[in-house]
Structure formats: C-alpha cells, structure tokens
Amino acid sequence: MQVLRYFTEAGKDPLSSINFVKRISEIKNPDGSVVFRMEDVLVPELWSQVATDIIAQKYFRKAGIPKLLKKVKEKGVPSWLQASKADTEKLELLSEQDRCFSETDSRQLFHRLVGCWTYWGWKGNYFDTEDDARAFYDEITYILATQMSSPNSPQWFNTGINWAYGITGPSQGHYYVDFKTEELVPSCDAYTHPQPHACFIQSIKDDLVNEGGIMDLWVREARLFKYGSGTGTNFSDLRGSSEPLSGGGKSSGLMSFLKIGDRSAGAVKSGGTTRRAAKMVTLHLDHPDIDEYITWKVVEEQKVAALVAGSKLCNYHLNAIMKACYDEHPENDRFNKQLNKKLKAAVVEARKAEIPNNYIERVIQLAKLGFKSIEFLEYDID
Numbered sequence: 001m002q003v004l005r006y007f008t009e010a011g012k013d014p015l016s017s018i019n020f021v022k023r024i025s026e027i028k029n030p031d032g033s034v035v036f037r038m039e040d041v042l043v044p045e046l047w048s049q050v051a052t053d054i055i056a057q058k059y060f061r062k063a064g065i066p067k068l069l070k071k072v073k074e075k076g077v078p079s080w081l082q083a084s085k086a087d088t089e090k091l092e093l094l095s096e097q098d099r100c101f102s103e104t105d106s107r108q109l110f111h112r113l114v115g116c117w118t119y120w121g122w123k124g125n126y127f128d129t130e131d132d133a134r135a136f137y138d139e140i141t142y143i144l145a146t147q148m149s150s151p152n153s154p155q156w157f158n159t160g161i162n163w164a165y166g167i168t169g170p171s172q173g174h175y176y177v178d179f180k181t182e183e184l185v186p187s188c189d190a191y192t193h194p195q196p197h198a199c200f201i202q203s204i205k206d207d208l209v210n211e212g213g214i215m216d217l218w219v220r221e222a223r224l225f226k227y228g229s230g231t232g233t234n235f236s237d238l239r240g241s242s243e244p245l246s247g248g249g250k251s252s253g254l255m256s257f258l259k260i261g262d263r264s265a266g267a268v269k270s271g272g273t274t275r276r277a278a279k280m281v282t283l284h285l286d287h288p289d290i291d292e293y294i295t296w297k298v299v300e301e302q303k304v305a306a307l308v309a310g311s312k313l314c315n316y317h318l319n320a321i322m323k324a325c326y327d328e329h330p331e332n333d334r335f336n337k338q339l340n341k342k343l344k345a346a347v348v349e350a351r352k353a354e355i356p357n358n359y360i361e362r363v364i365q366l367a368k369l370g371f372k373s374i375e376f377l378e379y380d381i382d
Contacts, residue, residue: 002128003135010131014138015107018145025056030382040181042105044145051147059156060103061112065165066091067101072166080132081119081137084168094247106145108164113151115141116160124179133189151196157228160192167191173223195227199278202233214238214257218264221279225268230278240288254289255296307379315376318363322374326365335368 008014017355020042027036041056066086074082091099118137127133151159161167169190169334176193180186187193203221207213224231241253257278258281265279283293324346328334337344343364350360363374 001126001132003132003139005135005139008138014142015145021045023049023052025053027053027057038104040104042107044106055106055109060107061161062102065101065103067099069092069165081120081122081133082113083163086239098136104327109156112143112160112164112338113155114144116163120162152198154198154228155196158191159196161194162191182292198229200224200229200231202231204233204235204237206237206239218261221261222264222268225265232280232282234282236284236287243288252286255292297302304381305371308381311376311378313353314355314359315378317355318359318376319373321346321350321360321363322367322371325364325373335364
C-alpha cells in the first residue's frame with residue numbers, strides 16, 4: 001500500500017514540531033498516602049495531567065529493559081526498522097543495578113508501538129516501498145503524540161516489548177495467525193506475538209474440570225487479565241444450586257462458582273499494574289439462581305457495612321473493658337466482673353452491642369497479664 005503524508009515531512013523528525021515537557025506524576029489515596037510517584041515524565045506539552053498520570057502509572061514499561069541495546073540484523077529489513085536486543089557484552093561492564101531502566105519518555109513508548117506495527121507491516125509486505133513504511137511510522141507517531149488517535153490498553157502494555165527491547169518470556173498459552181501460512185499457531189513466548197486485544201467474550205460449559213468448563217475458564221481469564229484485557233461470559237448454562245449431579249449429590253450452585261471467579265479477577269492486576277481486571281458477568285432471567293445473582297452486590301455491601309460497624313464496636317468496647325480493669329484499685333479484685341462495678345458495667349454494655357463473650361473474656365485475661373490496651377483491626381468502606 002501507499003501511505004501519503006498529511007502531518008509530517010520526509011527526512012524530518014515527526015515530533016520536531018511538538019514541545020515536550022517534564023512533569024511529575026503522583027497518585028494518592030483518599031487518606032493522602034502516595035500510591036504512585038514518578039518524576040521527570042516527558043510528555044507533549046498539550047497533554048493533560050490525567051493523560052500524563054495514565055501513561056506514567058499504567059503504560060510505561062518499568063522492568064527488565066536493557067540499558068544498552070543493539071540492532072538485530074535481518075536480511076531485507078531497513079536498518080531503522082530492525083528489532084533491538086540487549087547488548088550483553090557491554091552490559092557485563094555495568095553493575096547489575098545499572099543494567100536496566102524504565103520508560104519515562106513518551107517518545108520511547110511511541111517508538112515501541114509504532115516501530116513494531118511498522119515492522120510487522122514490512123514483514124507482511126504491506127508497503128509498496130520503504131518510503132511508504134517510513135511515512136506510516138512518522139504519521140502514526142505524530143497522531144499518537146497529538147492524541148488524534150489511541151490504541152487500546154493492551155497495545156500500550158504489550159506491543160513492541162520484544163521488538164524494541166528484546167524482552168521475552170515463557171509462553172502463556174496465546175495463539176496468533178501466521179501471516180505466511182494463514183494458520184493459527186501457538187506463541188512461542190509472551191512478547192514476540194503479544195496479546196494486543198482489549199475485550200473477549202468467552203463461553204463456558206457446565207463441566208467442572210474439563211476444557212471449556214468452569215475451572216478452565218478461570219485459567220483463561222487469568223491469561224487475559226495478566227496482559228491487560230477484559231473478559232465477559234454468560235453463565236446461564238451452569239446449573240443452579242441443589243440441582244442433581246450426574247455422579248450423585250447436588251450442585252453447589254452458580255453463585256459459589258461466580259464468587260471464585262470474582263476473587264480470581266480481583267487478585268490479578270492487569271498488565272502488571274494497578275489496573276484491575278475488567279470482568280462482565282451475565283445471566284438469563286429464567287435461571288434458578290437469578291434472585292441471588294441480582295442481590296449479590298447488595299448483600300456484599302451489607303457485609304461491608306457490618307464489618308465496618310462491628311470492627312469499630314469491638315475496638316471501642318474491648319478497650320473500654322480493659323480500661324475498666326485498671327480503673328479499680330489493685331488491692332481489690334479488679335478482674336472480677338462481680339466485684340469490679342466498672343468492669344461489670346463495661347461488660348454489660350459490650351454484650352448489648354453483641355460483642356462475642358470469648359472476646360470479652362480474652363481481653364480480661366490479657367489485662368491480667370499486664371496489657372493496658374489492645375489493637376483491634378478496624379475496617380473501613382474502602
């Protein structure tokens with residue numbers, strides 16, 4: 001194909017007309033504690049702080065990039081488009097801590113993505129001439145820098161990691177279509193043919209352990225979540241709770257398995273960053289467990305409210321009981337709930353608040369051992 005230039009000029013840096021500035025990217029929790037901070041983040045001046053935070057926190061590659069690279073000579077590929085890999089001989093001369101670096105410049109990221117796309121296009125004979133390939137590289141680089149267009153998150157996470165830096169990794173069970181044979185083949189490693197797609201719809205069979213079944217779905221979901229993608233499934237084919245099983249007994253029900261999938265998704269941080277897994281769950285209205293499914297989140301929120309309130313009440317009353325022990329004179333039987341009136345009153349109030357009796361007795365025992373206070377973990381709505 002031929003590629004016409006609209007925003008760039010041949011032989012000229014496509015980003016020469018864009019002013020780049022250094023910024024600080026900092027993300028904090030509601031309590032003010034710092035979740036993430038990166039200084040000297042180089043981005044186009046026209047970018048917002050939000051865009052800066054996203055590229056710095058989520059999309060920059062932060063591990064395993066060799067500080068010294070060399071081109072991988074490949075017959076028929078222009079020198080400017082050849083892949084790179086670690087220059088192991090020169091890296092040996094550096095200390096171990098100085099051998100790697102992190103992406104901090106948006107231009108590194110533009111080059112990683114667009115260079116890889118152009119390389120793939122060249123290998124697939126997409127371009128009529130080398131000038132067309134160069135025009136493609138320059139135009140798309142400018143388009144990304146000016147935010148005229150943007151690929152999905154898995155592209156930012158994964159594309160070009162092998163082409164630009166020679167980073168590889170064990171195969172993760174992904175497949176790709178070989179452009180030469182047009183056949184579906186397994187990837188030999190994680191980044192030569194990475195996972196660049198954002199959203200997947202996956203089927204599920206009413207089977208516990210076989211391929212395409214319930215437990216197999218969690219493995220497939222984890223594979224997608226790991227590299228920044230999301231997934232959705234209709235779970236209507238799974239039988240409801242108490243329905244008979246072929247081997248005897250009764251099913252534990254749809255919801256028990258959904259809770260496993262929910263915890264699995266929450267445990268995997270997509271793309272190796274704080275971007276959480278995106279998971280969609282759907283269910284037909286005529287499923288036996290539809291009522292429980294609809295109220296699932298409501299019940300979970302009620303559990304949160306109970307945890308928050310209960311933990312605060314335990315902390316308050318248990319420390320009040322311990323304090324009451326020491327408010328009595330040491331010559332009196334200060335740990336006796338019948339003789340120490342302040343202790344008796346504190347215990348009565350704790351029982352009114354449904355504080356477990358074994359917790360009450362434990363605190364009194366701790367007081368006998370000399371403890372003056374306890375730290376009872378309080379939960380919050382986060």
